[in-house]
Amino acid sequence: MIVEExxxxxxKDKQTQAKAFxxxxxxxxxxLYWHIRRIVLSHDDADxxxxxxFIKVFKNIESFKGESKLYSWMYRIATNESLTFLSQxxxxxxxxxxxxxxxxxxxxESDVYFEGDAIQLKLQKALATLPExxxxxxxxxxxxxxxxxxxxxxxxxxVGGLKASYHxxxxxxxSYLTGAD
Amino acid sequence: MKKENQKNTFKTPEGYxxxxxxxxxxxxxxxxxxxxxxxxxxxxxxxxxxxFETVYDSVKNRLQGKGAKVIALGTYRxxxxxxxxxxxxxxxxxxxxxxxxxxxxxxDLASTDITSYLESNDLGLSSYExxxxxxxxxxxxxxxxxxxxxxxxxxxxxxENVEEIEELNxxxxxxx
Numbered sequence: 001m002i003v004e005e006x007x008x009x010x011x012k013d014k015q016t017q018a019k020a021f022x023x024x025x026x027x028x029x030x031x032l033y034w035h036i037r038r039i040v041l042s043h044d045d046a047d048x049x050x051x052x053x054f055i056k057v058f059k060n061i062e063s064f065k066g067e068s069k070l071y072s073w074m075y076r077i078a079t080n081e082s083l084t085f086l087s088q089x090x091x092x093x094x095x096x097x098x099x100x101x102x103x104x105x106x107x108x109e110s111d112v113y114f115e116g117d118a119i120q121l122k123l124q125k126a127l128a129t130l131p132e133x134x135x136x137x138x139x140x141x142x143x144x145x146x147x148x149x150x151x152x153x154x155x156x157x158x159v160g161g162l163k164a165s166y167h168x169x170x171x172x173x174x175s176y177l178t179g180a181d
Numbered sequence: 182m183k184k185e186n187q188k189n190t191f192k193t194p195e196g197y198x199x200x201x202x203x204x205x206x207x208x209x210x211x212x213x214x215x216x217x218x219x220x221x222x223x224x225x226x227x228x229x230x231x232x233f234e235t236v237y238d239s240v241k242n243r244l245q246g247k248g249a250k251v252i253a254l255g256t257y258r259x260x261x262x263x264x265x266x267x268x269x270x271x272x273x274x275x276x277x278x279x280x281x282x283x284x285x286x287x288x289d290l291a292s293t294d295i296t297s298y299l300e301s302n303d304l305g306l307s308s309y310e311x312x313x314x315x316x317x318x319x320x321x322x323x324x325x326x327x328x329x330x331x332x333x334x335x336x337x338x339x340x341e342n343v344e345e346i347e348e349l350n351x352x353x354x355x356x357x
Binding site for chain 2: 022029043047050054113115123142170177178
């Protein structure tokens with residue numbers, strides 16, 4: 001278990017920066033990857049956004065004041081990078097964000113890095129219909145098994161609000177999955 | 182309160198209310214971790230083999246400027262549009278210079294163009310200025326009047342306002 005304060009101090013020091021950055025990437029790459037992947041859905045896009053996230057973390061480490069946990073700060077950057085990526089993609093394709101999310105979910109059927117069955121594919125289609133925040137809360141809680149307090153710090157939303165969002169998301173997804181096609 | 186209890190015919194298990202708080206808290210804790218029976222626990226995403234082993238090197242290379250990312254053409258779309266516009270402008274300018282005739286002179290203008298220009302533009306000349314350049318013998322009433330007068334209207338006017346026809350000083354053939 002690494003001590004965050006030490007790692008941040010090492011990242012800010014030119015002498016120890018390179019080694020500390022390697023530790024940082026290797027410690028958080030998987031967690032951040034899955035967080036990003038569940039937003040952008042495609043592996044190639046997730047890889048691109050993950051690299052952008054680490055580069056941004058490296059370049060902005062000086063501005064990290066330690067007011068939140070490093071882990072939360074990185075998650076916030078990853079979330080913003082993912083949402084910005086989707087927004088740019090939808091602009092480039094000339095479609096709305098909602099239409100893009102539906103298309104991305106549909107594309108999973110032919111994605112070699114998606115091994116889900118029919119119900120898992122339907123789950124992705126259900127997630128595509130949710131408002132952005134509900135979807136984020138649901139995936140962070142259900143699949144990443146994060147605590148509400150952690151999600152609260154990342155999404156800057158009250159725990160009560162998150163619980164309500166999660167509850168609504170579960171109901172909507174269940175209704176979508178049990179509904180007729 | 183006592184009265185209500187006396188009326189109540191329902192009973193609760195012994196010590197039910199004593200343990201209520203504990204059971205409620207336990208239920209709330211369960212809700213925190215609740216998993217749905219309908220929603221799958223796994224979402225079906227996988228990654229290429231050994232992918233995570235390559236992440237650090239990929240990020241390092243990008244930071245050092247190596248293995249630069251291939252940027253989609255769309256990113257530079259505006260630059261291409263600007264370049265295309267500049268080239269198109271140059272081609273048009275060159276083509277215009279090659280194909281254009283020597284500068285126009287007054288004689289090259291068709292008289293109809295001049296007429297239509299004069300008709301559609303207010304030259305701002307006073308009647309004296311017009312009189313200086315236009316020969317009176319060549320000018321008609323209609324050339325200086327904005328509205329055309331019907332012959333009938335003119336005759337009515339003359340009948341009402343001219344007492345002696347001789348005052349008009351017209352030549353004989355004009356009266357006829």
